[in-house]
Amino acid sequence: MTEIDAYNEALKSGQYQKPGGLLGKYDNVRRFWEDEELGLYLRPYLERLVARRKERGERLRMLDLGCGSGDSFEFITSISSQSLISKHNTKVIEPDMVEVYKGIDINEGLLRQAQAIYGGRQNMVFVRSDFNDYDFSSEEPYDLYLANYGTLCHNTDEQTVELLSNIAKHSKDGALIMVDWLGRFSYEWQTLWTKDVEHNQWMDYVISYIYSDSGGKEQPLTHFPLRIMGRQEVLHIYRQAKRKAGGIITLRKLADRSSFVGRHMDTAQYNPHCQPLRRLVNSLFEPDLCTNLDEVLVVYVPRDGFAEVNAYHQRLADCWNYLVTYTKALLEGSKLPEALTEMPQPLSRALSAMKGAVTAAARMKIGNPRASLVEPQLGYCLRELEMGLQRGWGCGHGLVAVFEVVK
Secondary structure (H helix, E strand, C coil): CCHHHHHHHHHHHHHHHCCCCCCCCHHHHHHHHHHHHHHHHHHHHHHHHHHHHHHHHCCEEEECCCCCCCHHHHHCCCCCCHHHHHHCEEEECCCCEEEEEEECCCHHHHHHHHHHHCCCCEEEEEEECHHHHHHHHHHHCCCHHHHHHCCCCCCCCHHHHHHHHHHHCCCCCCCCCEEEECCCCCCHHHHHHCCCCCCEEEEEHHHHHHHCCCCCCCCCCEEEEEEEEEHHHHHHHHHHHHHHCCCCCEEEEEEEEECCCHHHHHHCCCCCCCCCCCHHHHHHHHHCCCCCCHHHCCCCCCCCCCCHHHHHHHHHHHHHHHHHHHHHHHHHCCCCCCCCCCCCHHHHHHHHHHHHHHHHHHHHHCCHHHHHHHHHHHHHHHHHHHHHCCCCCCCCCCEEEEECCCC
16 A cells, blocks of 8 residues: 555654654654644543543543554543643543553554554553454444544545444444544645535645655655545535434534644645744744744735635734734834734733743743743744634644544
8 A cells, every 4th residue: 555655664764753852753843732732622522521431430441543653642641631730640531541542553564663662551452454444343332532643534535434433333422533634725735725625635645744854855755645624524524424323423623733833834845835834833842942933924825716714824824923023022122013903812812921931031040941931832822822713624734523422
């Protein structure tokens, strides 16, 4: 399969290894923006699920579809609870709550990496299989099903409908399913935007981002098709799966993630207007490294014929740029920028947070407070800005869906 060849090429690059930082699969944006954003979207539903299972004296069973090297186990067990003050244990899922985590993937190389990382844990199992062929009825139901980071983009819509309906029919009441598709209207592949979604459902994808210096241009890389999704396409799949499952699956959340910081912003492979914003936001999160904030400003170039999508991206860009300019003025002690005509609440909250961070940094007498306090806070505020303004249209790198089984 071309998909397996492509991921094996990425493994050989060495950039799929942990830990991360400025570069590689596990870069700062992945850890401090994308993983945390997914966790924030899932958290209220996960907290409710955990509370119900605790009441019954039950532990959680998790199934990771397309598990790769087991990333979702670390992701799910690192989600913090909403009440953090004066708590020693701030995780939604405590270590003894996990009865079993099972990861399914078709790629042997990724599974070997997963075994090397987690093989010593008795409650973790990895199975080589196509998850579309996996027999859910052969074992106890799971409480949490994960298909993150574009896993189901390898599927046809018919396969996804079948998969979701089978999971729902076999699961207990309250089980959660989290899916993360590639967003159709992400700025990073603006050249692929189309209104004829019936005939343009797939993109020709290449994992060129992993080759950070050359963008993969110095060697031929394997291309493979991935399904890209907008809001209406997800809703169409959901309605079919709900009907096929007898009405027992409910869509709880549909949200965009990683606008302007997707993997291919830096390669500009699918949009020549892209700026290397992922690299720059990675720098914001890096300790002891100061970032040129002028370079973090977004220059959004619209595409004719997509008024609503352009309006979303431009609004986010305007708020993003105002937040960056405001922070720069605070750091320099210069005049603050004039207020925008519209100051949405997510922006107002972010401005207040940055004012507090800069004030606190000015009182610190050790280290590099700008690099280690102010800039990471700016990164988090940009993330919160996206979460507050997003519409769930497929305008981010990922389009996140949280489903719940209701019986």
